[in-house]
Amino acid sequence: MHQRGTEIIEREQQTTAYPFSTTVVIPAYNEAHGIAAVVARVREMLPEAEILVVDDASSDATGAAAAAAGARVERHPANRGNGAAVKTGIRRATGEVVLLMDADGQMDPRYIPQILAGIANGYDMVVGARTRATQGDNLARRLGNRALDTLGSYLVETEVRDLTSGYRAMRRSVMLEFIHLLPNRYSYPTTSTLALLKGGYGVGFVSIEGQRRGGGQSGQKLFKNGVRFGLIILRMISLFAPLRVYFPVALGMFILGMTSWLLNIFLLEPTRGLYIPNSALLLFVGSIIIFMFGLLAEQIAALRFQRRDD
Known part of the structure; x- marks a missing residue:
């Protein structure tokens, strides 16, 4: 059985004993400099979990560094994109629940117990939703994320938060129903959240403090991100509620x-x-x-x- 709709999950009792097995999937591309530290921090929080690093054809020693840190590594023969690495991780995971994290170290593992507690309490997906102030490294990105949240809420007729957050846990069996909808490049977080809500599954949100990147952005990158947001919006409309x-x-x-x-x-x-x-x-x-x-x-x-x- 599953719950319908969304809910903001408040502070749950933190525990490391869950009624399911967990695989932590970390898509990585040229992250040799920091992947070992990420694996170690996750292992500290989830000593019994499978940690699966999907090396998206990195040109450095990302896979070797992850394996040395104790992770299981799946390597793509060619670069396919972040979304494709996530899909590989979901397909190859052995756990009943898949926890997705980025390889850049910006996702704080201290929120893992709250996120997994939401799954234990009956949700099919739980998203680590960043506060408004930390949803992006500049005003344009934060406004874009807010616009996506507003549009997504309108399309699925229920409140959604932080559609671009890649920090999330999901029941693997449920996600496999919709994995064909996920794009190979970007916007898999947006697509996965709305797909489960459209399918009638329960999605919860845990408030987290995101870590913002330093430095500004060039005009070229702002333009690229603007085009990407536009394509995400068109995809959301065509997939979920035209x-x-x-x-x-x-x-x-x-x-x-x-x-x-x-x-x-x-x-x-x-x-x-x-x-x-x-x-x-x-x-x-x-x-x-x-x-x-x-x-x-x-x-x-x-x-x-x-x-x-x-």
């Missing part, structure tokens, strides 16, 4: 078309009777086309989330 976006757009175009028509009848060209100007006609036709596309996209999206019979 009609909740298409319908308001279609309705707005219809209202504009009706306004144009009425202005033409009563103010601009009253002598022409019920004549429909080209602008209104285009808006009417456009609203119908967008609405029909929205219906089609909604049906396709629904097919992705049809439950498989056990």
Whole structure:
């Protein structure tokens, strides 16, 4: 059985005894300088857990350093992306629960007991949600993350927090139902959270203090991140609730078309009777086309989330 919806998980009683086995999956690319310390800190918190480092074809000694620190290592023969490494980790994990962490050392392992306690209490996924002030290393990124949270909440009709956080635990059997939806590069955190909520699974959130990177960002990187956020937004809309976006757009175009028509009848060209100007006609036709596309996209999206019979 699973719970539906989301909830903010308050401070749980911290314990290292859980009614499930755990695999900590750490996707890594060129992290030889710090991966051993990350593995050691995780091992200190979860001495009995499997620690699986997925080396995404690093050009340095990331895999060797992780193995020397006591982790099991799976290596990609070619660089496939962070999301692909996460998918490999989920598929190759032996634990009933998968805990995802980044390899850069910015995710504090002290929150692991709270996150896993949420799974023990019945959630199917628990996300380490950073506070607003630590969701990104600059104002633009923090505003972008907030916009994603707002859009995600609207699409799945329930509150979500910190959709871009990669610090999360999930039941492996549940995540395998949706693993084909995860992209190979970025936005797997956003996709996984919304996919489970759309599928009716329980998702909880633990408030954590994220560690911010130092230094500024170049204009080029800001532009790249802006494009990435735009693609994530389009992906979210197309995957999870297209009609909740298409319908308001279609309705707005219809209202504009009706306004144009009425202005033409009563103010601009009253002598022409019920004549429909080209602008209104285009808006009417456009609203119908967008609405029909929205219906089609909604049906396709629904097919992705049809439950498989056990």
